[in-house]
Amino acid sequence: MQRFPQPLLTGYRNFMTGRYTVERDRYRQLADAGQTPHTLIIACCDSRAAPETIFDAGPGELFVVRNVANMVPPYEPDGQYHSTSAALEFAVQSLKVKDIIVMGHGRCGGIKAVLDPNAAPLSPGDFIGKWMNLVKPAAEQIQSNSIMTTAERQTAMERVSIRNSITNLRTFPEVKALEDGGKLQVHGAWFDISNGELWVMDKESQDFVRLDG
Template sequence: MKRFPTSLLNGYRNFMSGRYVDERERYRVLADQGQKPHTLVVACCDSRAAPETIFDAGPGELFVVRNVANMVPPYEPDGQYHSTSAALEFAVQALRVKDIIVMGHGRCGGIRAALDPNAEPLSPGDFIGKWMGLVSTAAEQIQGNSVMTATERQTALERISIRNSIANLRTFPCVKILEERGKLQIHGAWFDIANGELWIMDPDSRDFVRLEG
């Protein structure tokens, strides 16, 4: 039998002797009464951009769905498998979250792949390529901008993708209705891995503004 990763076993032991001891009662209440998170965060799978770490959130505070490049697809009740849409549906309809945050980040591998016209599929299924098709139109427009550097093009698409996902969120009837009634708020955010900066999207101008520490 292959050994479970040692680093994770050590991490679990540290958790049990540290954070779990401090929050034992909170975990028991969550187990007995269920979760009531106030916010849904749509984030990237990237191991460097974990929402619970960035927002210093405790257990039960955030409902997090992570996928490649933190994207929300449009509402498509077509009978296919839609994991992000399922998580969104549960968060909004069952958990009644009050806020939804689409959080992108710098140096995103999925966005980099979308901008690379020579990118080869990683497998015959090309799941990443098909998934990144959600931002293909914007990617094609940015690819041809020779005035921008490669880093500038990537940052631009990372932020445009956040706006695109927010627009897709509003194609879901349950989201649109609750937002119009003032019972749900939608936010955009972008995290810079290199220096820990968090940029928040202004709801009116849609510009990203750095949050002062």
């Protein structure tokens, strides 16, 4: 029999003797009553930027969707498979979250790839390349800016991508209706892995402002 990864077994045992012991009643309540998270977070798959860790969230508090480069596609009811759109639909329509946060982060591999004109597909399917086409037009504009350094282009693209995803969020009719009616708020955030800083997008200017720690 193939062995389960040892670090995960160790982590699970620590969880059972630590956090689960402390929060046992909360887990049992969630099992019986179901989940009622207050916030949907659309985050990147990157292992260094886990929303539950960054926001010190307890069980049942956050509904988290993670994909490459924390992107939201536009509303496309075309009969195809749309995992991010499905999760968004469930969070808004069924769970009735009050806030949606698109959270990007520094040193994102997906953003780095879309900015690299010489990036080669990782497989014949080129799933990442096709997915990152969602922000290709913006990436081409940033690529052409020779005044900016590579690091500056990377950070700029990470933040532009967040704005692009928020624009796409508002193409979903229910999201737009709830936001216009004051029943849902949409936010942008960017997390700096290297120093733990969280930057939040100002709704009026769309600039990113660093939160005090």
